[in-house]
Amino acid sequence: MRHFVLLALLVTASPLAAQPAGNSAPQPVPIATTIPAARDVPYPGTMRLDVDVSDLGQGIWTIRQTIPVAQPGRMTLLLPQWLPGNHAPRGEMEKIAGLVFRAGGRVIPWVRDDVDIYAFHLDVPAGAREIEANFQFLTPTEGNQGRILVTPNMLNLQWEDVSLYPAGYFTRRIPVTASVTYPAGFTAATALRPTATRGGQVTYGTVSYETLQDSPVFAGRHFRRDDLGQNVFLNTVADTPDELAVSPEVLQKHRNLVTQSLKLFGAKHFDHYDFLHAITDEMGGIGLEHHRSSENQNDPGYFKDWQASLPDHNLLPHEFVHSWNGKFRRPAELWTPDFKTPMRDNLLWVYEGQTQFWGHVLEARSGMSTKQEVLDKLAMIAASLDIRRGREWRALVDTTHDPIIAARRPKGWVSWQRSEDYYNEGLLIWTEADAIIRQGTNNARGMDDFAKSFFGIRDGDWGVVTYRFEDVVAALNAVHPYDWRGFLVRRVYQPSSEGAPLEGFTRSGYRLDYGEEPTPAQAALLKVSRATDLVYSLGMSLDREGKITQVIWGSPAFKAGLTSGQTAVAVGAKAYSDGAIKAAVTAAKGGKAPIALTIKRGDNVRTVPLSWNGGLRYPRFTKVGSGRGALDILLEPK
Numbered sequence: 001m002r003h004f005v006l007l008a009l010l011v012t013a014s015p016l017a018a019q020p021a022g023n024s025a026p027q028p029v030p031i032a033t034t035i036p037a038a039r040d041v042p043y044p045g046t047m048r049l050d051v052d053v054s055d056l057g058q059g060i061w062t063i064r065q066t067i068p069v070a071q072p073g074r075m076t077l078l079l080p081q082w083l084p085g086n087h088a089p090r091g092e093m094e095k096i097a098g099l100v101f102r103a104g105g106r107v108i109p110w111v112r113d114d115v116d117i118y119a120f121h122l123d124v125p126a127g128a129r130e131i132e133a134n135f136q137f138l139t140p141t142e143g144n145q146g147r148i149l150v151t152p153n154m155l156n157l158q159w160e161d162v163s164l165y166p167a168g169y170f171t172r173r174i175p176v177t178a179s180v181t182y183p184a185g186f187t188a189a190t191a192l193r194p195t196a197t198r199g200g201q202v203t204y205g206t207v208s209y210e211t212l213q214d215s216p217v218f219a220g221r222h223f224r225r226d227d228l229g230q231n232v233f234l235n236t237v238a239d240t241p242d243e244l245a246v247s248p249e250v251l252q253k254h255r256n257l258v259t260q261s262l263k264l265f266g267a268k269h270f271d272h273y274d275f276l277h278a279i280t281d282e283m284g285g286i287g288l289e290h291h292r293s294s295e296n297q298n299d300p301g302y303f304k305d306w307q308a309s310l311p312d313h314n315l316l317p318h319e320f321v322h323s324w325n326g327k328f329r330r331p332a333e334l335w336t337p338d339f340k341t342p343m344r345d346n347l348l349w350v351y352e353g354q355t356q357f358w359g360h361v362l363e364a365r366s367g368m369s370t371k372q373e374v375l376d377k378l379a380m381i382a383a384s385l386d387i388r389r390g391r392e393w394r395a396l397v398d399t400t401h402d403p404i405i406a407a408r409r410p411k412g413w414v415s416w417q418r419s420e421d422y423y424n425e426g427l428l429i430w431t432e433a434d435a436i437i438r439q440g441t442n443n444a445r446g447m448d449d450f451a452k453s454f455f456g457i458r459d460g461d462w463g464v465v466t467y468r469f470e471d472v473v474a475a476l477n478a479v480h481p482y483d484w485r486g487f488l489v490r491r492v493y494q495p496s497s498e499g500a501p502l503e504g505f506t507r508s509g510y511r512l513d514y515g516e517e518p519t520p521a522q523a524a525l526l527k528v529s530r531a532t533d534l535v536y537s538l539g540m541s542l543d544r545e546g547k548i549t550q551v552i553w554g555s556p557a558f559k560a561g562l563t564s565g566q567t568a569v570a571v572g573a574k575a576y577s578d579g580a581i582k583a584a585v586t587a588a589k590g591g592k593a594p595i596a597l598t599i600k601r602g603d604n605v606r607t608v609p610l611s612w613n614g615g616l617r618y619p620r621f622t623k624v625g626s627g628r629g630a631l632d633i634l635l636e637p638k
Contacts, residue, residue, distance in 0.1 A: 062136055078120075087348060092161055101133050191272070216290065290327065334348075352426060435504045507630060571584045
């Protein structure tokens with residue numbers, strides 16, 4: 001009874017009871033809505049945008065933009081904030097400088113909105129027919145300022161960085177004509193098509209502001225353009241001209257990618273498509289989808305040493321699939337009428353997860369990688385997720401918010417916190433869905449049938465058709481009746497104390513195993529990353545200097561008190577090296593003595609015992625079934 005009385009007192013107590021009498025207690029200032037909502041009506045006039053990106057020395061881009069006046073009085077101009085494909089507010093407002101507005105040659109004062117800092121308010125003088133905006137976009141000069149966009153030999157122009165648009169209109173209803181002044185000797189590639197060229201200035205055809213934002217530019221001194229068929233082009237810029245040399249065999253693999261993709265989906269949702277492809281270690285890395293193009297960066301050697309570039313062979317397949325999945329078919333909550341409206345990411349496990357799935361399938365079908373190489377990559381994905389215990393408390397659907405929550409910043413305990421797991425765990429779920437369909441139809445149907453019916457509609461349409469969860473369930477049931485709602489709820493919307501969903505492989509006759517040597521695919525990745533991967537044995541990974549970059553929750557390294565950021569300096573009586581720690585793990589196999597690892601953080605040095613006697617472990621799939629299983633059929637070229 002006493003506990004009940006105390007609880008009642010706590011529940012019924014005044015909210016002010018916890019605050020001492022006499023303290024000040026303010027009330028909030030109401031937030032007024034000062035930005036007009038987007039309307040689906042045409043904007044009266046065409047914006048003109050002139051961008052000068054010719055400064056290679058300092059990377060300062062100069063912009064002049066003319067915006068027709070819709071009506072006199074207050075005008076609000078917006079810098080894009082919520083960017084498609086970024087799944088988060090990523091507009092780079094901090095790099096905008098020198099902003100001045102004029103009408104009829106006279107400066108118009110502006111004020112930034114005090115709630116939405118991406119909005120500028122100005123009062124248009126009576127009789128003004130257009131507003132001219134002049135400003136600079138200051139591209140990063142060091143990596144800690146953001147992604148490098150300009151090097152002596154190439155650049156990447158994204159229109160959202162260098163343009164404003166009027167609030168109150170759907171972006172698809174705002175026309176714009178853009179021109180760019182490029183550095184001398186540069187060739188540019190974009191999904192936009194030029195209408196005029198004068199010296200280094202290229203003028204592009206008038207498009208909607210939505211299409212402009214979706215049509216970035218790669219330009220470079222060393223450039224080649226390859227026709228891949230079906231009005232698809234591979235536009236490559238490189239740090240050096242020798243990186244552009246490509247063998248007929250490798251080029252054919254890229255043509256196969258186009259052919260196999262169109263066979264898969266049965267329709268295309270572009271009038272033309274441009275792979276924007278940079279082979280560089282100077283310009284910042286990127287892999288970003290657009291409706292009629294994609295931005296792709298691969299490391300030097302991509303063409304020159306095709307086998308060594310194995311870790312990069314999935315990028316172009318993944319981004320190409322997005323033309324169908326993510327751009328044409330898009331979750332209803334992710335499509336927005338402008339770049340101010342927040343995007344809701346709940347269905348990224350379809351948008352990105354199924355793209356990850358089809359990207360790997362097409363990587364195999366096209367010959368970009370061999371079937372075995374793709375199987376080895378899938379084994380790495382499966383194993384890495386199988387040791388992520390974070391699904392015990394965090395459902396997969398919640399990871400779709402990670403682009404907003406974490407913005408891809410490093411995490412100290414990613415195996416427990418989870419990250420953007422909807423990519424690769426989504427892949428595992430769709431692999432399982434394919435196996436379920438094939439088993440239920442005696443291999444007569446599979447996820448290919450879903451792809452054609454869901455993404456392959458309205459051939460030639462490069463607009464947007466939205467969908468919701470129920471549409472996905474209905475499309476799956478049309479392919480093969482099953483409790484798809486229950487399946488997806490279990491896999492996506494509920495936490496799980498089990499490991500990663502690997503039934504797509506087990507149903508196909510594959511078992512996830514571990515060996516003492518990395519597979520060729522993992523060895524290629526480790527060579528590029530220069531990492532020491534011991535996550536499946538000691539439960540940690542280290543960089544080439546011995547700095548710990550990851551500790552797996554609940555692993556031997558975790559139990560020994562290790563964290564990322566510490567540096568290994570000795571293994572037993574030997575100085576730390578990649579070879580020394582691997583030799584120690586091998587020597588301890590089958591024994592009882594722990595591995596002594598000396599670590600340093602700042603001025604503090606200590607030795608910890610690592611209790612592990614299972615030897616080195618690297619993931620791979622073992623074929624245990626007979627004949628062609630679902631996964632074998634899935635990866636075969638069509």
